[in-house]
Amino acid sequence: MQLRYNFRLYPNGPQRAALARAFGCARVVFNDALRAREDARAASRPFMSSRELSRRLTAAKRTPERAWLGEVSAVVLQQSLRDLDAAYRNFFDGLKGKRPRTGPPRFKSRKDRRQAVRFTANARWKITPSGDLSLPKIGDVRVKWSRSLPSTPSTVTVIKDSAGRYFASFVVDTRPEILPKATTEVGIDLGLGYFAVLSDGTKIDSPRFLRRAEKKLRRAQRAFSRKTKDSKNREKARLRVARVHVQVGDARREFHHRLSTRLIRENQAVAVENLAVKAMARTRLAKSVNDAGWSTFVSMLEYKAAKFGREFHRIGRFEPTSRVCSACGMKDGPKPLRVRVWTCGACGATLDRDINAAVNIGRAAGLAVTACGARVRPECVPARRGEAGTHRDGQQTVVGIPTFMEGSGSQP
Numbered sequence: 001m002q003l004r005y006n007f008r009l010y011p012n013g014p015q016r017a018a019l020a021r022a023f024g025c026a027r028v029v030f031n032d033a034l035r036a037r038e039d040a041r042a043a044s045r046p047f048m049s050s051r052e053l054s055r056r057l058t059a060a061k062r063t064p065e066r067a068w069l070g071e072v073s074a075v076v077l078q079q080s081l082r083d084l085d086a087a088y089r090n091f092f093d094g095l096k097g098k099r100p101r102t103g104p105p106r107f108k109s110r111k112d113r114r115q116a117v118r119f120t121a122n123a124r125w126k127i128t129p130s131g132d133l134s135l136p137k138i139g140d141v142r143v144k145w146s147r148s149l150p151s152t153p154s155t156v157t158v159i160k161d162s163a164g165r166y167f168a169s170f171v172v173d174t175r176p177e178i179l180p181k182a183t184t185e186v187g188i189d190l191g192l193g194y195f196a197v198l199s200d201g202t203k204i205d206s207p208r209f210l211r212r213a214e215k216k217l218r219r220a221q222r223a224f225s226r227k228t229k230d231s232k233n234r235e236k237a238r239l240r241v242a243r244v245h246v247q248v249g250d251a252r253r254e255f256h257h258r259l260s261t262r263l264i265r266e267n268q269a270v271a272v273e274n275l276a277v278k279a280m281a282r283t284r285l286a287k288s289v290n291d292a293g294w295s296t297f298v299s300m301l302e303y304k305a306a307k308f309g310r311e312f313h314r315i316g317r318f319e320p321t322s323r324v325c326s327a328c329g330m331k332d333g334p335k336p337l338r339v340r341v342w343t344c345g346a347c348g349a350t351l352d353r354d355i356n357a358a359v360n361i362g363r364a365a366g367l368a369v370t371a372c373g374a375r376v377r378p379e380c381v382p383a384r385r386g387e388a389g390t391h392r393d394g395q396q397t398v399v400g401i402p403t404f405m406e407g408s409g410s411q412p
């Protein structure tokens with residue numbers, strides 16, 4: 001299986017200048033090729049082939065206007081053309097319904113948040129005996145090897161992010177590291193109240209990094225907007241904003257990695273719900289949804305399961321996981337998000353909404369999960385103001401306006 005490994009790079013001054021040149025040349029080649037294809041389309045000429053683009057690139061290098069393209073590795077420029085081809089392929093495949101729709105390729109800008117160039121084996125890049133990354137026409141760049149590479153990669157992508165940090169990114173073949181069999185299997189309910197709730201009753205708090213950092217971010221953004229356009233101070237302020245974003249992203253990734261590794265190590269099988277994350281992100285819950293970063297987390301679970309020889313299950317969204325009683329299997333009405341605890345009308349079990357859902361997710365995937373964790377004793381439930389309340393006659397009522405209903409196509 002192929003995994004991506006990223007390492008921080010620390011280029012010196014001349015190397016940063018050389019990389020800036022490489023990013024710039026790759027961008028110009030990409031944009032020139034895109035313009036050539038767009039012009040052809042506008043003139044109703046046939047789609048320009050990759051070979052034709054490549055031939056034009058070679059010719060352009062001999063003109064005074066584009067002679068400077070010779071200052072960077074030819075491989076970098078060729079790879080830029082490949083990127084354009086990939087962007088077109090994704091666009092066309094999207095139109096044909098073979099993959100999610102994406103827009104047509106767009107022109108790259110010097111102001112793009114992420115700059116990247118790729119060196120293949122043809123570029124003769126290498127890792128030096130002293131552990132530097134040797135790149136053609138750039139030099140030996142210092143690398144922080146935060147972990148060891150499981151195999152020798154053939155290609156390296158050098159990235160500069162919006163915060164001005166440099167990374168080397170390798171795709172390498174890894175062998176699975178099959179772990180000894182675990183005895184437990186677990187259903188996982190990803191939610192907004194808690195980041196994740198497990199069918200065994202464990203609740204993992206949602207890390208609201210963005211919210212917490214938001215104050216800091218707002219302050220940085222205010223400072224940024226006050227700066228005069230095109231000034232040195234404005235650029236500094238922009239970098240500060242980008243750095244806060246980056247810190248939040250790093251902290252979130254770290255949390256996802258730790259939790260996904262733990263869940264995969266401890267359980268023989270995990271099951272999650274196939275969330276319509278994209279659809280949910282369009283609702284008013286958008287901020288929390290993006291903040292939680294479920295899809296990244298789920299993909300980590302998936303690849304780690306494959307890596308460590310565990311089972312990964314994704315169940316369909318149509319399963320009414322929050323409405324079915326995990327004790328007796330009775331299907332109840334839809335539950336607004338405010339209802340955290342409900343009582344089954346058929347068997348009388350008092351159920352924790354999230355744990356009950358996690359149990360149902362595990363069951364729907366055919367896992368051996370126990371239902372006992374989902375049951376709560378009424379006296380143990382903290383009564384939260386404005387959430388669910390119970391009348392003295394025992395009938396449950398919902399206080400407040402439901403903001404989001406789960407389940408589709410059924411009436412309350």
Ligand SMILES: [Zn+2]
Pocket residue numbers: 325326327328329330344345346347348349
């Ligand atoms: Zn029941």
